[in-house]
Amino acid sequence: EPEVTQTPSHQVTQMGQEVILRCVPISNHLYFYWYRQILGQKVEFLVSFYNNEISEKSEIFDDQFSVERPDGSNFTLKIRSTKLEDSAMYFCASTLRRTVQETQYFGPGTRLLVL
Amino acid sequence: DQQVKQNSPSLSVQEGRISILNCDYTNSMFDYFLWYKKYPAEGPTFLISISSIKDKNEDGRFTVFLNKSAKHLSLHIVPSQPGDSAVYFCAARGRSNDYKLSFGAGTTVTVRA
Numbered sequence: 263e264p265e266v267t268q269t270p271s272h273q274v275t276q277m278g279q280e281v282i283l284r285c286v287p288i289s290n291h292l293y294f295y296w297y298r299q300i301l302g303q304k305v306e307f308l309v310s311f312y313n314n315e316i317s318e319k320s321e322i323f324d325d326q327f328s329v330e331r332p333d334g335s336n337f338t339l340k341i342r343s344t345k346l347e348d349s350a351m352y353f354c355a356s357t358l359r360r361t362v363q364e365t366q367y368f369g370p371g372t373r374l375l376v377l
Numbered sequence: 378d379q380q381v382k383q384n385s386p387s388l389s390v391q392e393g394r395i396s397i398l399n400c401d402y403t404n405s406m407f408d409y410f411l412w413y414k415k416y417p418a419e420g421p422t423f424l425i426s427i428s429s430i431k432d433k434n435e436d437g438r439f440t441v442f443l444n445k446s447a448k449h450l451s452l453h454i455v456p457s458q459p460g461d462s463a464v465y466f467c468a469a470r471g472r473s474n475d476y477k478l479s480f481g482a483g484t485t486v487t488v489r490a
Contacts, residue, residue: 368420
């Protein structure tokens with residue numbers, strides 16, 4: 263069964279450093295999402311992406327964050343200058359279509375720890 | 378974002394019995410609801426969904442009930458099995474919010490043998 267993959271599974275970084283989280287969505291999917299879950303809190307929407315553009319972003323997704331689809335398979339989330347509060351589990355998701363009934367398929371996540 | 382609430386952080390149930398997980402929402406624009414299951418160190422896995430035009434959807438041991446007037450949905454698992462022990466997230470979305478998912482805080486289910 264096709265699945266969303268994410269690398270790395272764990273990332274430890276120093277505050278102020280840049281990190282890039284990578285995702286490979288399901289191959290024929292067209293819509294991509296990033297979510298995050300801070301320990302003990304809800305899964306929160308960060309950004310949605312389609313046709314090489316951001317469709318929507320949350321308040322969390324400030325200028326320190328950016329997303330990119332550098333080739334036909336990868337979808338990346340970059341945090342330019344990490345803060346302690348960026349420590350969280352980051353999930354990538356993808357869907358084939360953008361309809362209400364479409365299921366979003368999630369990757370296993372990247373656990374980011376900012377020291 | 379308090380639009381989706383799961384007020385029970387945990388639930389313990391005997392194997393073979395029914396697990397009932399509850400979820401409330403506040404946004405009347407939500408028109409599709411999903412339940413995801415999550416094991417430690419894994420991403421959320423889709424379990425079952427329901428459209429706002431229905432009040433019940435069943436898939437094997439899993440049934441989701443929707444009460445639109447009360448803005449409430451529930452997930453029933455019958456019979457509960459040890460492999461059902463996981464965190465269950467209620468999620469909702471609507472056309473007005475670009476199809477992004479709004480999640481509840483999750484309920485940790487423990488099925489006792």
